Amino acid sequence: MFELILQNVSKHIQLTDEEKEYFISILKPKKLRRRQYLAQAGEPCRHECFITKGCLRQYYVDDNGSERILAFAIEDYWMSDMHALITGEGALTNIDALEDSELVLIEKKAFEELLIKVPRFERFFRIILQRAFVSHQRRIIENISLQADERYKRFLERHPALEQRLPQKQIAAYLGITAESLSRIRRQRLEGTKKT
Amino acid sequence: MFELILQNVSKHIQLTDEEKEYFISILKPKKLRRRQYLAQAGEPCRHECFITKGCLRQYYVDDNGSERILAFAIEDYWMSDMHALITGEGALTNIDALEDSELVLIEKKAFEELLIKVPRFERFFRIILQRAFVSHQRRIIENISLQADERYKRFLERHPALEQRLPQKQIAAYLGITAESLSRIRRQRLEGTKKT
DNA sequence: CGTCTATTTGAATGTACTCAAAAGCGGTGG
DNA sequence: CCACCGCTTTTGAGTACATTCAAATAGACG
Numbered sequence: 164m165f166e167l168i169l170q171n172v173s174k175h176i177q178l179t180d181e182e183k184e185y186f187i188s189i190l191k192p193k194k195l196r197r198r199q200y201l202a203q204a205g206e207p208c209r210h211e212c213f214i215t216k217g218c219l220r221q222y223y224v225d226d227n228g229s230e231r232i233l234a235f236a237i238e239d240y241w242m243s244d245m246h247a248l249i250t251g252e253g254a255l256t257n258i259d260a261l262e263d264s265e266l267v268l269i270e271k272k273a274f275e276e277l278l279i280k281v282p283r284f285e286r287f288f289r290i291i292l293q294r295a296f297v298s299h300q301r302r303i304i305e306n307i308s309l310q311a312d313e314r315y316k317r318f319l320e321r322h323p324a325l326e327q328r329l330p331q332k333q334i335a336a337y338l339g340i341t342a343e344s345l346s347r348i349r350r351q352r353l354e355g356t357k358k359t
Numbered sequence: 360m361f362e363l364i365l366q367n368v369s370k371h372i373q374l375t376d377e378e379k380e381y382f383i384s385i386l387k388p389k390k391l392r393r394r395q396y397l398a399q400a401g402e403p404c405r406h407e408c409f410i411t412k413g414c415l416r417q418y419y420v421d422d423n424g425s426e427r428i429l430a431f432a433i434e435d436y437w438m439s440d441m442h443a444l445i446t447g448e449g450a451l452t453n454i455d456a457l458e459d460s461e462l463v464l465i466e467k468k469a470f471e472e473l474l475i476k477v478p479r480f481e482r483f484f485r486i487i488l489q490r491a492f493v494s495h496q497r498r499i500i501e502n503i504s505l506q507a508d509e510r511y512k513r514f515l516e517r518h519p520a521l522e523q524r525l526p527q528k529q530i531a532a533y534l535g536i537t538a539e540s541l542s543r544i545r546r547q548r549l550e551g552t553k554k555t
Numbered sequence: 556c557g558t559c560t561a562t563t564t565g566a567a568t569g570t571a572c573t574c575a576a577a578a579g580c581g582g583t584g585g
Numbered sequence: 586c587c588a589c590c591g592c593t594t595t596t597g598a599g600t601a602c603a604t605t606c607a608a609a610t611a612g613a614c615g
Contacts, residue, residue: 225504233496246493249486255497278482285481286474290445292488297442299495300429301451306502307535308421311571332593339503344571346595507603528561540603542563 165190167215168267171239175290176283185280189273195219195260201242202258208247210268214240217264218328221256222336232337235261235325241291248274261333311340312348361386363411364463367435371486372479381476385469391415391456398454404443406464410436413460414524417452418532428533431457431521437487444470457529507536508544 165187172178178186191210195201201219202208212219214236221242222232233256236242244254248271269277278284305314315338319326326334335345361383368374374382387406391397397415398404408415410432417438418428429452432438440450444467465473474480501510511534515522522530531541 223500223504225500229504231500231504233499245489245496249489249493282478282481285478285485289481289485289488292485292492293441293445296488296492296495297445297451299492299499300441302499303429303495303502304419304421304427306499308419308425308427330593341572342594343573343596346593347571350595526561537604538562539564539605542561543603546563 164192165267167239168213171213172287176287178281178283182281182283186277189269189277191268191270193266193268195264195266197260197263200257200259201266202244202247202254202256204255204257205253206247207251208244208254208271210270211243211248211274212241212258212269213267214238214242215265215267217260217262217266219258219264220261220333221258223256230336231339232333235322235329235333235337237324237328261329306339311338311344312351314338314340315345315348316352360388361463363435364409367409368483372483374477374479378477378479382473382480385465385473387464387466389462389464391460391462393456393459396453396455397462398440398443398450398452400451400453401449402443403447404440404450404467406466407439407444407470408437408454408465409463410434410438411461411463413456413458413462415454415460416457416529417454419452426532427535428529431518431525431529431533433520433524457525502535507534507540508547510534510536511541511544512548 168190169178169183169187172186195217201212204224216238219236219242220232221234221236221244222230224230234242242258244256244258246252246256247254251271278288305317309317315334318334318338331345331349332342335342338345340348364386365374365379365383368382391413397408400420412434415432415438416428417430417432417440418426420426430438438454440452440454442448442452443450474484501513505513511530514530514534527541527545528538531538534541536544
């Protein structure tokens with residue numbers, strides 16, 4: 164049941180059998196139906212979350228009511244409203260399921276205890292965060308320096324697996340463009356490839 | 360000499376006297392003249408860096424030759440090319456000084472040893488990274504959901520201290536707009552406030 | 556003082572948006 | 586099984602925002 168998450172953790176740190184046992188003892192499996200929320204903006208976010216199956220999205224609803232997607236997460240990825248988790252304040256974002264999904268949750272309190280009882284996990288999450296940080300840096304650069312069609316191209320290159328699974332509308336909301344614009348960009352790409 | 364960095368560290372973790380001594384022993388002060396590089400894209404980045412005085416910027420030069428600024432950092436902030444530091448590959452970004460600056464450097468090797476010898480520092484950098492991560496999330500959302508004038512307004516709200524110190528051109532490069540556009544946005548803001 | 560860079564301003568252009576409508580697609584219930 | 590509903594995607598026309606290019610002005614630094 165928890166093979167995937169243990170494997171994920173072991174990519175960056177080694178645990179003793181005891182530590183493994185303790186870690187497993189705080190994990191709570193959870194299923195999420197398509198469209199079901201894991202977290203909602205304004206409410207406290209009570210857990211760190213690891214995905215064993217399915218696909219989640221983290222998004223923000225702006226003043227015009229448009230959804231802006233911060234991140235997608237599939238199997239073998241972590242996702243949470245970090246702001247809420249570290250400050251205890253209400254979440255800034257919504258997290259919901261784009262597909263029926265299976266998760267492993269760690270309650271906020273258990274998570275904090277874990278970091279104290281097994282400090283190696285500090286290292287684990289530092290490494291996870293470093294990677295997330297670098298990929299966010301990349302995304303910021305792409306957002307401020309590239310036009311929509313080029314951003315879409317980079318998205319496809321970087322996340323070929325996601326392209327298959329996500330509705331265009333969701334990809335548009337991730338790229339920061341309208342669904343109509345993405346549709347036009349795709350048409351132009353097809354016209355471009357036909358002629359070659 | 361190292362009061363500021365010790366104070367910065369003590370915001371999140373407590374060190375014993377021994378640990379403090381060891382930590383100080385690996386710190387290297389460095390002065391950087393205005394326009395001088397701390398890191399250059401393509402070259403390995405050899406250190407984590409804490410700023411005690413002055414102002415640095417981290418930027419990327421895109422295919423058109425435009426500079427796109429990822430981050431500014433002033434006194435009491437950390438800055439490095441994280442990608443280069445964790446992978447050992449060449450840096451993705453350039454880092455240089457916008458003002459004559461005074462830094463404290465930790466060599467990559469010493470940094471890695473520090474994390475092993477004083478694991479509490481894993482916690483420290485995890486917390487630093489969490490905050491940076493959240494602020495990057497915010498910036499991504501603002502970049503994809505707001506227009507230039509609103510992004511500028513948010514920048515002023517969030518970084519009132521920086522406004523004074525930075526040339527407009529640098530702020531424009533941070534916001535992802537041209538210097539001309541920022542100039543027009545500022546004029547409109549002034550016209551707007553006059554009338555009220 | 557002179558030089559170099561930053562900032563302002565104008566005109567023309569281009570990219571992406573809004574609004575509107577039609578077509579496509581999937582699921583549900585009669 | 587078909588008809589209908591809701592949602593996504595496509596397409597068009599007009600518009601808004603920001604860019605490019607060019608030139609003038611202002612400011613900073615040696």
